[in-house]
Amino acid sequence: MSEVEPIRVGIVGVGNVLNQYLDKIAVHPDVRIVALADVNAEAVKGRAQQYGIDKALTPDELLDDPEVELVLNLTPPKLHAPVSLQAIAAGKHVLSEKPFATSLAEAQQVLEAARAAGVHAGSAPTTFLGSGMQTSRKLIDDGWIGQPVAAFGSFACRGYEHWHPNVDPFYSPGAGPMLDIGPYLITNLVNFFGPVQRVSASTPRSSQTRPRPTGDGGYEGVIDIQTPTHVTGSIDFESGAVATVIVSWDVWNHNLPHLEIYGTSGSIAAPNPDHFSGAPVLRRGEPGDLALDMTPPGGGDWRQTPITHRDDAYRGIGLAEFGHAIRTGVEPRTGGQFAYHVLEVLLAFEASSTQGRHVDVDSTCERPRPLPSVGPHEPYRFD
Template sequence: MNTLNVGIIGCGNISGIYLQNIPAYNGLSLRACADMKPEAAQAQASRHGIQALSVDELLARDDIDLIVNLTIPSAHFGVSLAALSAGKHVFSEKPLAVDFAQGRRLVDEAEARGLHLGCAPDTFLGGGGRLARKLVDDGTVGRILSGTAFLMSHGMEHWHPDPTFFFKPGGGPILDMAPYYLSTLVNLTGPVKRVVAMSSIGFAERIVTSDSPRKGERITVETPTSVMALLEFVSGAQVTFCMSWDVWKHGHPAIELYGSEGSLRVPDPNFFGGAVEFTDAGGEWQAADSGGMPLGVPNWRSPNWAPDAPPRANYRALGLADLASSVLRGTPHRSSGRLGLHVLEVMHSILESAATGQPIAITTALDRPASLADADAAALWNGLPREASAA
């Protein structure tokens, strides 16, 4: 076998980029999709030339090796467990599960069955993430001592067609957005040891302003929308970590790391490319762009962006190709279920610390993901027949 046959469960907003990118990766063959709304599955199947099935039909197919779970977060556990129970490898959108105990069960189930379990985000494997990792590993800024990570915006209601779940338990900027930042930080500095946090709800109600059937609807906010935390890593590094959907505008870089020999600015971890900036001690910032690197070339524009906004690198499904390579060729599995579980525990611990006012020790342990060489990244990618869109 040199290819894994792929089936997607969940044909909502995020599915378009996966459906478009999967055929561009070596080791993956896109076969079918399913959704609780048959019309959604049929629409995507027709668009991408694959079969539309029910969830049960898809899980029963002997010729499907890998299930991609793109359902809403509250459904991640049930769908992933059903897929593992059916003998399928699984790659889940983040978070691995809403509940930490459920996430642990998924990891245990996959390992007991000898199956691979992967979890988004895989953005740290893109050109920008790999470039930042190389600079850290080469000692360019020395030992990482401290840092900052910021996600600041005013939520999702202005662009997402159905944003209600973002503001309910299981949503919020921690469970929805923190995985990108935490996975990047773990990739660069190793696992988290302890957290302490505070949180708040900035606006008790949100009004949907996106151009969708739900425009004008009011959403009661039931989960923290601003969370400020301090992360202590096993390495000794301490990082200020702020995630908020209560901010109209800010000037913070996404991630800055401060080392014993210099400082490092990491590209936006929501994407796969971007420029890395670094200093030599107190010198001027120097920029290194990943735009010419494998899986760092800008290839995508959101329809929600201003017309003059430049394209960004969006190579979602890279984690699937990494998983497939691990299954087929025994290469390291980087965006793994164990990484997803560690990130999930850190997120829940941040929320628990904010609720109790107490520091929380992290119990899951793991090594940094293996680095991905440029040549190996290039070998995973087969190229797109057209520029990607958000369809």
């Protein structure tokens, strides 16, 4: 039995990511999807039929609908801030896909508008609420690796043009690998270590254009590359910990871990931070690690740990947590100050490379509260 009345959600944008929110939304009884909207009338009608949702609307109609309390903003990144501002002007709470905005000025507008309207604004990614990352967080908080001092995170591939049907926005200003896939790393690192103090980075691009695949193994025309495609740098946290980050669309293949956390007594290999499930692997410090030539990779006593949270959350957990916070009068874990801070860190990488120096991060945020542990068949809890 749900403890609060379900939050009534209207979703703007019915593209590729919609199914990742709705396929498992039934595990979150605190959420009720009441409407979908898109500028493509045919697409929104088909998606509404697919998920059994009565209202297939235009964006303006959704924003005017008094039944909608919370807008989930799944529009393209350059529209995140404008659509969020429209939702706030309509008196709605709004949770946006990542990134929160494409500039700090836009993000500040969203925060100020939400504050003035008395509504909440926040942003994905919410994978830090999934079982893999919450279990990793619990291992850190419970002292299994001692004092956390460092981390390494990476996402690297050859780019999206080989599979994505609309790739040009990914290579446009305000996009690129750091703002597209980097949020998963940075959000989870802030969840583990708390707020960031400064960033130092290099952000090259391997070419000004790329061949445009035709889908049948050939190429025709080019894609203009208007954003860095390889980002590497270091993060200093207010806690004293440091992290090394590599995010790239210039890499054919690699053998890098997605996310590892290193402490004074051991290490954690966390699951893929783009996923909601998976179990971290724990390695406590061993005498063999003290030698100059330490235990080789894969050796020693690495142990897969039992997960401490349900592992069927998927992206709907962000809606459920956000709605529960609204109902209970607390700040969402995915709230505006957290989203703004993560965005400032993401943008600091290119700023550091352009300026040739460390870049201080002016904002701060509260380290998100951990979720209570629940068994595989117990209801999700957000208190």
